[in-house]
């Protein structure tokens with residue numbers, strides 16, 4: 001009798017031990033899931049904050065635009081009624097300059113926050129880039145800098161399905177950053193290719209992961225470069241190291257590249273220069 005009870009107890013114990021092992025595994029899995037859930041909740045919260053911020057920024061930008069238009073109009077009228085040699089004219093010109101940089105900030109904000117639909121068209125990348133580079137060269141002349149733009153274009157035509165107008169903003173933003181990074185004299189290399197380049201040395205931000213048919217646009221400058229700490233933040237909206245910067249240029253660039261399902265990667269070395277690579281799916 002006693003023996004039978006003992007046997008029963010042993011079976012129960014065995015079962016208990018087996019179950020507690022299973023329980024432990026289940027508990028571990030639950031813990032992992034809780035952690036993942038917490039992370040997801042944080043991400044959701046962050047994207048909620050960001051979208052609320054974006055909405056607010058868009059509203060504010062919109063509300064600022066109208067009075068700004070009025071001020072600009074009156075300032076231009078005023079400027080026209082004051083002869084250029086009048087010392088007062090300098091003040092009015094300063095007002096007009098200020099208004100134009102405010103306008104720039106406002107329209108950048110609107111571009112960044114607005115929901116954008118792409119209008120893709122089959123585009124000859126070389127012709128497209130050439131027109132934008134001509135624009136950048138005018139900018140260089142205006143800034144009175146000695147910067148040569150070197151075109152490294154493919155011999156054959158390279159066409160891609162892109163929204164040329166939106167991507168123009170991308171290339172122009174990158175070129176202007178390059179121009180601003182060069183003090184005095186330097187070079188900007190713009191390479192367009194149909195290849196799969198891989199990382200070199202120096203700090204890296206962003207990822208290149210695709211394979212298959214894509215075009216690569218590579219912009220290299222001999223400017224002052226970006227420190228590793230700053231490199232981590234360059235795509236963050238409002239991150240800027242410039243006195244007159246908006247910190248929206250690269251945020252917009254990233255957004256437009258993402259919309260194209262492309263990839264962007266930035267490598268930089270302080271004192272040597274910066275390379276930005278953009279990969280765009282061709283089809």
Ligand SMILES: Nc1ncnc2c1ncn2[C@@H]1O[C@H](COP(=O)(O)OP(=O)(O)O)[C@@H](O)[C@H]1O
Nearest residue numbers: 177178181225240241245246247248249250274
């Ligand atoms: N080609 C470059 N060379 C050096 N620094 C750069 C370059 N491009 C971007 N940066 C850095 O990234 C920051 C963010 O750039 P961006 O988003 O275009 O804003 P902004 O030009 O208004 O500062 C810049 O302030 C600068 O510190």
Ligand SMILES: [Mg+2]
Nearest residue numbers: 173177249250
């Ligand atoms: Mg910029």
